[in-house]
Amino acid sequence: MASNIHSYTMNRVWCPICNGVFITMTTYINHINQHKNHNLQYTCPSCRQQFRKLCRLKRHFQRCEMVSEEFRTGIHEQDRIVNDDQIVEEIEYIHEPNFEPVDDNNGDDYNEFSNGDEDNNDEFNNRNDDSCIVEKVFLKVSKLYGKMAFPKNLATDVISFVNEELVSTIFECILRGNCNREVIENMAFNCRSGLDAFASEYKFRKELINRNLYIPPVKFSILPEDILLKESYGYFIPINEMLAAIFEKREELVMDMLFTAANNSDSVDLNTQHIEYITQGATWQKQKVKFQFDAVIPIIIYQDDFEVCNPLGSKNFSYGLYSNFKQICNELENVENNGLALSYIPGNKVIGCNVCAIAGDNLALNSILGKKRNFVTDYCCRICVATIQQIEDLVEEDYSLLRTDENIHLGCTSKTPLADIDSFSETDMLSVDPFHDFFEGIVHAELCYILDYCFTNYVDIEILNTIKREFKYYNDFDKKNLSVDLKKEHILKKKLKMSGSEIACFLKYLPIYIGEFVPKNDEVWLFLGKLIEMIDSSLSTFFNTEKINNLQKITKEHHTTYKVIFGPKTLTPKHHFITHYGTHQFHNAANLLQEEQFEPQCSIGKIEDYIDITNFDIIDYVFHLDFDYTKVPFSKQFFFVS
Template sequence: MKCFLCHTEIQQKECNVHFKSCHGGVNVSKLTSITCPEDDCGRLFPTYNSYKKHANAEHSEPNLVEVSAVDLPSSSSLNQHCENVNQQDHDSSSVSVDATKLYDCSRKLENFDLSVISQVDQLVAKLYSLNHFPRSHVQTVIEDFSTLNRDLISPLESAVNETLTDCGASTSQFSHISNMFKIVTNSFEHLKTEYRRLQYFTESGCYIAPIQYELGEVDIACHSSDGSLLKKKMLYGQKIPLDKVLTKFLELPDSLSSVMDYVEYLKTQNDIRNYMQCPHWQSKRSKFSVDDIVLPLWVYYDDFECNNPLGSNCLKLGGTYVSLPCLPPECQSNIENIFVALIFKTKYRGLFGDKVLFSPLIEMLTQLEKEGILVSTSDGPKRVYVITSLLLGDNLGINSLGGFAESFGANYFCRFCKTHRCDTFTQLEEDSATLRDEISYKEDVDTDNVKVRGIKSECALNVLPSFHITSNYSIDSFHDLNEGVAHYTMLHVLRHCIPKYFDVDCLNDRISMYQYGVCESNKVPLLHSEFADRRKLKMSGSETFVFVKHFGLIIGDLVPSSDPFWRLYVKLRQVFDVCQSKILTRSKAIVLKVLVKEFNSLYLSVTNDTLKPKFHNLVHYPRALLECGAFEQMSTKPFERKHRDLLAPAHATTSRRNVGLTIAKQIQLNLCFRLLSNKSILPKTLFGPSDVISLYDLDCYLAIAKRLPSIILSNASTCLSHNWVEIKGTMYKTGMVLFINVNEAGPVFGMIEFIISRDECISFVFRYFVTFGFNQHVCAFEVDNSNVFSCISQSDLFDPMPLSLNFSIENEKYVILRHAM
């Protein structure tokens, strides 16, 4: 037999002597890790007794004896045994080498087994994460893979064994290879059924299963041999444990650390770049100690239709999502970082009320704020408190969940103030005397008269420790501006300009020929000849935004600047530019207040129309800007994109028995794959097609050499030139325009000529534009090419978002900013 400590061949009768003499009388009964030394095994055992049981059961000649502290041999016997062992070690060094090789083989086999299991786990988790792939098909794929493994590996194993025989391989080598084939053949065994799979992923901590919660009972008709009967049926909603989800998310690589780094960075900035710099958050944060880790959480609610809304089986579901606005900017628009909290049928709100439906959410959010979550980090566990700070949604979603009147036709439709509907027709600015507060809100709830108060019921979320609906200054600029104010305004402008300055065919020809630029993914659809008879343009919100932004360049040369309707369009553009800003100062709130007043006044005087309810929402924008920061961060667009993740599994299955549970499971399986992959939340830098170039061959080399990073300049003869690169989630291509800087003369622009890199150090080689100034008529900067070159890194740009070069009908070059500077 072999000693499991030194792998020396010893006789059974010499066990006690060997442990006493060669291993210092070690007490093997107290060992906590024993590796079986037998050929092709190498298994680990926590105790000597468990090792003995294994050897007796698995190996034909274990020859194990009890190691006892009594009946020890004499001193002479010990000396003789040591001499024999030393002589054996000297004469049989090859045996020791073979034992070492065997140990290495065992380790390799164990690592191979773990590697195969890891790869199979990720494959199955990835199959489950495909939203359009039904879960029932995963079972079919796994069965087919298992069959394929057996059919392919069996002849391969026979061929390998024949080759090993011809090469004179040892028995241990045969066994080692055979075990590797067995591992691959049975690689899906632990994930054989869906029950095993979900159980396995749950135990790993990656799958956080949704939980059904009871809403209440309803009477349903059941047919039997005795006729129709009424039975009680319990209805359910789906909740997902937010504490577990957020804990796992913050434990992902770079998650909590990048958040804390970003929070510290915000403290050094004077401009408002994030909600965490705003008074609204500071008042909530002040309830905690300075040393506490406290993060804001935004809650979003909306309804979505998972069937054909015009069909007989239409089914509307209510989805509640949460997000962390404190994430670094490059992570905020990623819908993977938006998490589902509740899913239920919308009609249940009418049956049971918001307090019942949202009670699990309220319980989870309260726990997150009062108790926090314990996040494991490299510096040890840290407690993180999460405060519900804003309720987001479109106007209907916020008003319904907030308990306000849901119709814009109500006498008091505004959730911010108690201005009568008739007064909003001509209101130019906010009346602070009519603003809602907690005291007046409670009085309005107690009055219970929606016609005179504008409140149907109390908001269910008001019971949260740091939340009240009257201080919820969340703005939905996408629906207010893109799908509201812009439609009304542009319809009036078009009705006036057609046919006074041009006709529909002329405008459509200009639209079809216009070059929107490399940065614009949306295109403006052609106008229908009967557009003037409609209440809105037949465009989506994103298409309307593009239309407004480029309308001046498309057709502005045919309309005089003095035209009052064109001045209305220019004023609309100015409102858009401020509302789209991502970096704010307090002065911008004052500017916005003046712009809204001027815009509403001009709209009334030019169009002879009344202000619609979405125009009234604009008067509250300056206050919301001061309280909560940039509107773009509160946009509902990422959350509406999240709807697609919920709709896909609903469309992938034909069952509608419990579609909410189906969707909830699929969403959590998506998260399971992300957690199992354990990838950083920070986006990777991606490179497009590349060529090796020498910077010396560039005509502009001498002009850019002094500004090139040293790591690139150190070996300028071999650099990579890329067609495109994606940095922090933003795509850059040659031909895009960079916003380099702002000087006394205005903004400085440059066009990307080359994108070069070396060892992931990236630099943009660009050609400066000559900026002639801002053209008020078309709301764009007129530019032209220059012969001056330079280079810059992404971190040094004034605004990291690239721009496009656009052309007027006279082929003049213009750059349109995404938002006001």
């Protein structure tokens, strides 16, 4: 096999900067490293792919070098496929320039690829060095994997689709003997035509319209009609049209929904059963009886603030949240009142839709509910009306301070746009933020005290760093969220240089890291166990009366111990928020309202709409729903509105 087939092992490398020629990739990298500057884009001399960082170019070379090695060692292997009594032997392609297929019958049989024209014959027989389809596919997918903003699971889906759908279909046609020129041309045309729709946004939208899968967005004015300072518009997709389009194609799912509603199979007795899904919570059970529909779909609204320059922010007054959410709330109210009439449902049965909960982080929830966004002032809690002095001492939930219709206005800075929805009840639709309350809140603060105590009395910080580095991690989540080495100065300043996910991973393995050094009866060691137990109970996937009472008991013990063991200490607002988790589990099954479940889906929209969201003339507002109907029955599902 010619050495110049694989451009990453060739003997000559040309530098696009100075037109110099180098023998190896190593010398080429060293040359670029000496002449690099901040404005330079590093170009691969083979595939012309550009990189902003030299380290990525090196990694690109290493990957392609591995590919070339695989081609050199495995190109002459033959596979035999047994089909009944017939043995079909795969053609061994030797990747040489100007390769011509060998005619085993010395030209006696008719060549299906030939039509008597030598020019057309050369089109199939002659192969360029760069036309190896396997290497082309690998390099293309490698580029997808190399993109930082491209999720790895999407690249895996592309590989799976090509292998299972396209390649398998073509291979089956060849095995059946239908490999004449016309069949191959049809297969090639079908493969290409399936991807033509993705060539541009215009073609993609046109294809969606042709398949009746496109719902045009509706334009609305953000400002009231009596304010003519500046025209500003938003766009949304009508929720009733979107839901109708989804359920018109899901007859089996809808019939299962009607059966579930008729048998009331989602009701739960907390004394004998568990709450596993949001449809079994007290809030949903109370809300669904208000509607006279045959079945009701629960809808969860997820709110996540954009960056500080966001023109939708509350600081922009007329352009703020209320003006934008008002139109969306009108759509939700319309669906709640009228429901969905589907063509295949017998009789006059109608499917209803109802907002059952809201989700988001603490700042976003306080914003959409019109509460204070400063968490060190009075009435900063969304669930109760405790003052900041009371928050510092409350180790358990005080039922006398819970918000009611009479005191719901305390701590409010503006009217919530959700109040326009008739079924919305702020006192019932409780929402918490476990990820930020725990891993970016109390766990971060308490780990600093725990580590400082352990480093002072039992274990050296370098020993812990060594154990953490050399520990064998088998979980993908843990491998991706390993934190950097701990430093003494960071511990003393009570600032761990870790993200929330890294803190969650570190806390998971901390008892294993230091367990052999700390006595079992040490009060700080016991406190660490109580912290982990409280988190596990709060993030449990099912609840009943016993588990809710146990969580409230553990939370009280943890908060009391924290005030004494590292003290005297006062509790923070996030300590206080956790005291309400038991009540929240009873109302809304907290495991379905954790903010980190919705964050990845919303972040895609934030990336795509970043330019438009800072445009003050036209503000794009995306109304997004996600319904995963393929995994579990309806009673375990919900709609996601962002």
